[in-house]
Amino acid sequence: MATLIGCQGCDMLVDLTAMPEGGRANCPRCGHFLARYRSDAVARALAYCISAAIALVIANCFAFLTMGAAGLQTTMTLPETAIMLYRYGMPDLAILVGGFILVLPALALTLIMAICVPLTLGYAAPWLVDSARVLYTLNEWSMVEVFLIGVIVSLVKLSQMAEVQLGYSFWAYVAFSVFFTLAVSTLDRFHCWQRIEAVQLS
């Protein structure tokens, strides 16, 4: 019973007892993704998460892009992507953009740490269930990789009228997006909840 999963795509019951190390299970009836398994998933997710957090802090400290045209120069930082929209009188859009590229990913990293540290120590922390609930509800609203494509498109759009340089923060954000994606995908929903249940029962 504990290793059965009901497919979210077609409701078929699938037994996930014998998942191989590093394996990924899809539903035999509809093909929907079910789960991926690694025995060291929690430790890996924590390592990716810490790397992502460091990269995100760096990404907020330096210039993201610098533009020069006709002897003038402007620089933007990562938070300014949202802040400038607010200054132009679009607070709603500023909140959405800031949320999708910075706030929600940062929240997800905090929650992954709040889940992985107690699980590694075998400590039934009182915040485990709430953290996992928020994490798996908000996960799909992080748009880190979409934002990076947006940066590339912006560079091409500007290439005609100005000289644009990539700052340290841009490269830090690239590293952040890689580690963030790895952290989120490593902490598999099905197995994470099983670990939480196990640590609470022990």
Place this chain on the structure above:
Amino acid sequence: MNPAATAAARGLASCHLCCKLVAADVAHCPRCGAHMHQRKVDSLQRTLALLVTASVLYIPANIYPIMITDQFGTSIESTIIGGVVLLINLGSWPIALVIFVASVMVPLSKFFALYYLAWSVHRQPASGNRQRTLLYTLTELIGKWSMVDVFVVAILVALVHLGGLLVIRPGIAAVSFAGVVIVTMLAAHSFDPRLLWDKEEQNNG
């Protein structure tokens, strides 16, 4: 396919948040506390209502400017399509294609895919369900990529402010378009692909 192999056929419901299998009459998940339901509540009605909302928002998103460029004292307003045309004129075909796909193709395909899926729940035989579930998974995956153009506007606005020489300001369509993306993502989220498969059990059982 053995009809008793589904959670519903065995009187079980699976938690949408933590995947736990619980007896169908339990109101709250014993593991995570989420509200339990065998199928997403009012799935088709919610999906269709959100799709209509998104279709309405799609009109201002395309009519009004998404971005305003002030250059040498004159203002040029550009719409989503205008931005694509500008990129083609600049010779940036690949990037024009990225924006066209993200801002026009993806939202439109999502509208049609979800309308089709909602329609086929009652009107189509179960035989094509594997393809339809794949279509649904793709619809869920591509949703957020439509935000590219909104992020481009945010980046250009944050970077380009060279006094009286060259300034880029955000246009009102950026808000409408962000709305379209969010509402279509919610629409995809409201649809329950298990409804497609339920009639297979009804026919077999």
